[in-house]
Amino acid sequence: MSDELKVKFWGVRGSYPTPGAGTIKYGGNTSSVEVRAGERTIILDAGTGIIPLGRELARSKRSGEILLLFSHLHHDHTQGFPFFVPAYMPNARLHIFGPGGTPETLSAVLERNQSTETFPLGLREMASTKNIQSVRESQVIVWDEAGVRLAESAGGLSDEAVVIRIHKSYAHPGGVYVYRVTWRGKSVVYATDTEGYVGTDRKLVQFAKNADVLIHDAQYLEEHYRGQLVGFPSTQGFGHSTVTMACEVAAASETGQLVLFHHDPAYTDEMVAGMEATAKSLFADSVAAYEGLEIDLTPDLSPKRRGEKMTMKLQTPSPLPLSHRERE
Numbered sequence: 502m503s504d505e506l507k508v509k510f511w512g513v514r515g516s517y518p519t520p521g522a523g524t525i526k527y528g529g530n531t532s533s534v535e536v537r538a539g540e541r542t543i544i545l546d547a548g549t550g551i552i553p554l555g556r557e558l559a560r561s562k563r564s565g566e567i568l569l570l571f572s573h574l575h576h577d578h579t580q581g582f583p584f585f586v587p588a589y590m591p592n593a594r595l596h597i598f599g600p601g602g603t604p605e606t607l608s609a610v611l612e613r614n615q616s617t618e619t620f621p622l623g624l625r626e627m628a629s630t631k632n633i634q635s636v637r638e639s640q641v642i643v644w645d646e647a648g649v650r651l652a653e654s655a656g657g658l659s660d661e662a663v664v665i666r667i668h669k670s671y672a673h674p675g676g677v678y679v680y681r682v683t684w685r686g687k688s689v690v691y692a693t694d695t696e697g698y699v700g701t702d703r704k705l706v707q708f709a710k711n712a713d714v715l716i717h718d719a720q721y722l723e724e725h726y727r728g729q730l731v732g733f734p735s736t737q738g739f740g741h742s743t744v745t746m747a748c749e750v751a752a753a754s755e756t757g758q759l760v761l762f763h764h765d766p767a768y769t770d771e772m773v774a775g776m777e778a779t780a781k782s783l784f785a786d787s788v789a790a791y792e793g794l795e796i797d798l799t800p801d802l803s804p805k806r807r808g809e810k811m812t813m814k815l816q817t818p819s820p821l822p823l824s825h826r827e828r829e
């Protein structure tokens with residue numbers, strides 16, 4: 502069994518996809534992040550970034566069992582799902598969880614997204630086996646030797662279990678789930694589509710405490726948020742953060758590394774690079790997410806390294822492989 506724990510970014514944009522010359526460096530696909538824990542594949546959101554990820558999973562024969570988590574059901578987080586290749590594979594088993602008022606809410610929304618009026622193929626016509634369920638904040642998602650299941654607590658689980666906790670945030674219209682994925686003592690917090698509060702979001706800070714990686718919404722420049730950027734009306738109350746808000750949560754939660762996420766679709770690479778520089782001045786271990794960014798959190802279990810803080814290996818942005826550039 503593989504010992505790797507890796508986080509890979511396949512779609513980093515918010516709102517709508519933005520292909521083109523101005524977004525080559527960071528990429529134009531909407532939100533989708535892969536967490537690979539050993540042999541297990543966990544996907545956070547199904548924006549258009551999940552499309553090249555799905556092809557890669559099928560190509561590398563890693564499509565047998567997949568756990569897909571939705572932060573919420575706004576279309577920039579679901580629009581890639583109808584093009585997710587493993588969903589069409591008869592041997593693939595998909596566990597799909599997300600928010601919703603009743604356990605059936607999530608499947609009803611996904612079915613509606615693929616109704617005869619809006620898409621050629623229905624959800625139930627996709628050949629994979631799907632377990633689709635809305636989950637409650639109090640539930641814990643567990644993936645261990647026994648498979649994927651929902652539990653009421655994380656008590657009594659081995660270090661080998663992938664454990665996912667949920668924080669329900671109201672800092673986005675309609676609410677949003679923040680996930681904390683933990684495996685072998687390492688954890689990644691995925692906090693997209695969230696707006697900061699004065700003095701930081703204390704519940705989020707508590708939830709993200711000491712995470713190795715915090716992926717945080719940082720959609721807006723300060724001037725844009727305040728309505729002081731020409732051509733960009735104020736976005737206060739839209740449910741997204743500025744770089745400063747993201748950095749405040751990272752600093753207060755003493756996270757290892759901050760990844761700026763859900764870039765505004767109207768922002769060019771130059772603007773995102775500027776935001777990354779601002780973030781670094783506020784929280785040194787910051788990076789702006791780009792398609793292809795991979796963070797290696799593989800725990801080093803050799804006795805001399807045990808207990809030491811791991812350093813994260815970052816790749817520098819490089820031309821995207823062809824599969825990333827393909828568009829549907």
Ligand SMILES: [Zn+2]
Nearest residue numbers: 515516577694
């Ligand atoms: Zn979004």
Ligand SMILES: [Zn+2]
Nearest residue numbers: 573575673694
């Ligand atoms: Zn949203």
